[in-house]
Amino acid sequence: MSASVKDVALQAGVSVGTVSNVLNHPGRVSPDTVKRVQKTIADLGFVRNDAARQLRAGDSRTIALLVFDAANPFFADLARGAEDAATTEGYQVIVANTSESLERELSYLDLFEEQRVRGILISPYGDVEPRLHALKKFGIPSILVDRVSENQGFSSVSVDDVAGGSIATEHLLQKNRRKIAFVGGPLDIPQVRDRLLGARSAMESQPEASLIVLETLATTVLEGRRVGHSLLAMDEADRPDAIFAANDLVALGLLQALVAAGDIAVPGDIAIVGYDDIDFATSAIVPLTSIRQPSALMGETALKLLKEEASNSGMKPRKVVFQPELIIRSST
Amino acid sequence: MSASVKDVALQAGVSVGTVSNVLNHPGRVSPDTVKRVQKTIADLGFVRNDAARQLRAGDSRTIALLVFDAANPFFADLARGAEDAATTEGYQVIVANTSESLERELSYLDLFEEQRVRGILISPYGDVEPRLHALKKFGIPSILVDRVSENQGFSSVSVDDVAGGSIATEHLLQKNRRKIAFVGGPLDIPQVRDRLLGARSAMESQPEASLIVLETLATTVLEGRRVGHSLLAMDEADRPDAIFAANDLVALGLLQALVAAGDIAVPGDIAIVGYDDIDFATSAIVPLTSIRQPSALMGETALKLLKEEASNSGMKPRKVVFQPELIIRSST
DNA sequence: ACCCTGTTTTGAAACGATTCAATTATGAAT
DNA sequence: ATTCATAATTGAATCGTTTCAAAACAGGGT
Numbered sequence: 055m056s057a058s059v060k061d062v063a064l065q066a067g068v069s070v071g072t073v074s075n076v077l078n079h080p081g082r083v084s085p086d087t088v089k090r091v092q093k094t095i096a097d098l099g100f101v102r103n104d105a106a107r108q109l110r111a112g113d114s115r116t117i118a119l120l121v122f123d124a125a126n127p128f129f130a131d132l133a134r135g136a137e138d139a140a141t142t143e144g145y146q147v148i149v150a151n152t153s154e155s156l157e158r159e160l161s162y163l164d165l166f167e168e169q170r171v172r173g174i175l176i177s178p179y180g181d182v183e184p185r186l187h188a189l190k191k192f193g194i195p196s197i198l199v200d201r202v203s204e205n206q207g208f209s210s211v212s213v214d215d216v217a218g219g220s221i222a223t224e225h226l227l228q229k230n231r232r233k234i235a236f237v238g239g240p241l242d243i244p245q246v247r248d249r250l251l252g253a254r255s256a257m258e259s260q261p262e263a264s265l266i267v268l269e270t271l272a273t274t275v276l277e278g279r280r281v282g283h284s285l286l287a288m289d290e291a292d293r294p295d296a297i298f299a300a301n302d303l304v305a306l307g308l309l310q311a312l313v314a315a316g317d318i319a320v321p322g323d324i325a326i327v328g329y330d331d332i333d334f335a336t337s338a339i340v341p342l343t344s345i346r347q348p349s350a351l352m353g354e355t356a357l358k359l360l361k362e363e364a365s366n367s368g369m370k371p372r373k374v375v376f377q378p379e380l381i382i383r384s385s386t
Numbered sequence: 387m388s389a390s391v392k393d394v395a396l397q398a399g400v401s402v403g404t405v406s407n408v409l410n411h412p413g414r415v416s417p418d419t420v421k422r423v424q425k426t427i428a429d430l431g432f433v434r435n436d437a438a439r440q441l442r443a444g445d446s447r448t449i450a451l452l453v454f455d456a457a458n459p460f461f462a463d464l465a466r467g468a469e470d471a472a473t474t475e476g477y478q479v480i481v482a483n484t485s486e487s488l489e490r491e492l493s494y495l496d497l498f499e500e501q502r503v504r505g506i507l508i509s510p511y512g513d514v515e516p517r518l519h520a521l522k523k524f525g526i527p528s529i530l531v532d533r534v535s536e537n538q539g540f541s542s543v544s545v546d547d548v549a550g551g552s553i554a555t556e557h558l559l560q561k562n563r564r565k566i567a568f569v570g571g572p573l574d575i576p577q578v579r580d581r582l583l584g585a586r587s588a589m590e591s592q593p594e595a596s597l598i599v600l601e602t603l604a605t606t607v608l609e610g611r612r613v614g615h616s617l618l619a620m621d622e623a624d625r626p627d628a629i630f631a632a633n634d635l636v637a638l639g640l641l642q643a644l645v646a647a648g649d650i651a652v653p654g655d656i657a658i659v660g661y662d663d664i665d666f667a668t669s670a671i672v673p674l675t676s677i678r679q680p681s682a683l684m685g686e687t688a689l690k691l692l693k694e695e696a697s698n699s700g701m702k703p704r705k706v707v708f709q710p711e712l713i714i715r716s717s718t
Numbered sequence: 719a720c721c722c723t724g725t726t727t728t729g730a731a732a733c734g735a736t737t738c739a740a741t742t743a744t745g746a747a748t
Numbered sequence: 749a750t751t752c753a754t755a756a757t758t759g760a761a762t763c764g765t766t767t768c769a770a771a772a773c774a775g776g777g778t
Contacts, residue, residue, distance in 0.1 A: 075736095105437045391764065401728045402765085404727060435765065739759105744753105745752105746751105
């Protein structure tokens with residue numbers, strides 16, 4: 055159907071080897087020949103078949119980025135960072151979204167293995183380290199983003215979530231809040247767990263303060279709204295006077311539910327801190343205090359680590375940890 | 387390095403053809419043999435090489451989705467719709483983001499051509515129809531999303547942006563606003579142009595009302611904020627009393643700038659209508675009136691159209707147009 | 719025994735690039 | 749003229765699958 059390297063060779067009066075060289079090592083070919091072959095390529099509309107290229111050459115230019123919630127702007131920013139870095143490095147990034155399904159997560163990993171991608175950037179949802187180990191043995195390195203390796207087996211780029219949780223909670227305590235609720239989940243997601251852990255450790259400095267945990271099924275706006283409504287239904291005396299939300303989406307959902315009702319003031323009755331500092335936190339109904347993570351920089355860093363690991367498979371895992379930053383706005 | 391179909395064949399005591407059949411047409415192979423081969427595959431950790439598969443079989447299972455702003459939740463929703471549909475159809479979607487760069491847009495199209503993807507879903511940024519035509523001739527169909535084909539050459543899934551613009555503007559007029567500003571850009575993006583067109587046509591019913599256009603460089607929160615500040619700097623008498631923003635991101639940016647200043651009330655002094663009805667519109671500082679598009683459904687529909695076109699290349703282009711819906715909230 | 723009809727299985731021939739050892743051209747130096 | 753070193757070109761072998769015509773097998777029915 056479409057022209058192959060052989061057709062080009064025939065038409066240009068050279069051998070297939072020369073055509074391939076024009077494509078991949080133009081320096082080895084005389085300038086005249088390069089020009090002639092390129093003209094023929096244009097005339098015939100030849101387009102190199104990447105499957106054949108990859109089969110023979112053995113290396114892919116594609117890097118996969120696997121996240122569990124592409125709707126979260128935090129991941130969109132992270133992806134952009136990775137993509138920008140990839141473009142300058144000559145790689146291509148494909149983004150896949152598992153929508154918080156372990157099944158999909160594994161099935162995408164299978165796919166990437168069949169495709170022999172050059173490497174994987176993953177913000178894991180389930181317990182995939184064993185699978186990633188197998189991939190590594192197979193020759194496909196992974197970098198964990200927004201999470202550290204459980205057993206030091208992988209390089210990672212993350213933010214100190216324990217510190218973040220602690221900063222957020224300290225801030226609330228400092229504002230004289232004493233009945234704090236942590237809203238987020240599921241709790242087996244490490245990011246969520248660590249943020250909670252940080253919150254707990256901050257609580258220790260204030261023995262008379264209490265922390266309750268309201269677990270959600272996902273860290274989404276919808277779940278936040280759900281919890282918000284359940285807070286409205288609560289007896290006023292029992293209500294917390296502050297909330298630390300596991301991420302901004304949950305925080306925004308809470309805000310929607312609480313503020314829409316009109317009889318709960320933020321931060322008057324309840325102060326709220328979110329996490330991620332997404333763009334929309336600024337323009338929220340009550341501009342949201344949040345913990346900022348350098349999302350694009352994280353994506354960029356992860357890609358660079360991966361690049362090194364891909365070209366030098368014997369490397370020791372490295373761990374880059376960024377520090378989170380408290381951004382104070384009206385919600386506290 | 388890794389086991390091939392030949393290794394499996396050898397180890398299992400069958401021919402390579404049989405191994406391939408176990409993989410692709412298990413019905414043709416006796417149950418015993420299937421079981422034996424599958425065990426060997428597991429033992430050897432064989433993973434099919436997709437490049438080889440695609441080279442020989444000639445067809446790819448991959449569909450590309452190319453958008454110009456992955457940070458816009460509208461596109462994230464659209465992508466999710468397409469992904470979900472793809473999974474059930476046995477396809478895989480890879481998402482690529484051009485960040486509003488024509489150069490990147492073309493370079494991704496080149497890449498997809500080399501990869502012989504099964505088809506392309508694209509929300510075009512620049513004038514890519516000629517390029518898409520070439521791809522079609524080459525055997526790669528495209529579906530336009532969120533935009534119709536200029537010359538009827540391609541199937542498309544879109545929302546009637548002219549109607550949307552008109553609905554939004556009528557709503558403002560009905561609220562007795564007479565000095566309306568359209569904020570968005572660049573104006574050569576068809577979506578923006580059409581929304582403006584709709585606004586203009588709605589204006590005709592109110593000759594004494596005026597429409598000014600404040601063009602932005604991109605439809606982002608940042609640009610919205612920039613325009614917002616320039617409005618603040620304006621003489622109060624000259625200020626518009628209503629804004630129709632080309633999308634919700636711009637509207638949220640405007641809100642941030644206007645409301646933060648404190649001396650402009652929304653909707654008191656200026657009413658605002660956005661476009662897309664993203665999740666965050668609800669939880670905005672002033673919940674945003676917006677024009678809703680069925681984003682996930684659009685993605686799903688686009689994928690289905692593509693699937694049909696991929697298996698039957700002679701099809702006439704079809705055009706699916708959804709109707710936009712006005713969602714009224716506090717900002718008007 | 720033999721024929722016939724399905725089922726299974728086989729294995730060589732693609733697919734379209736890249737690679738690399740071998741060959742040929744080029745031209746400067748003697 | 750001849751030699752030699754270097755540059756440019758060749759083309760067969762290879763990557764790991766799938767395909768498909770042909771061969772082998774199984775098991776009734778006569």
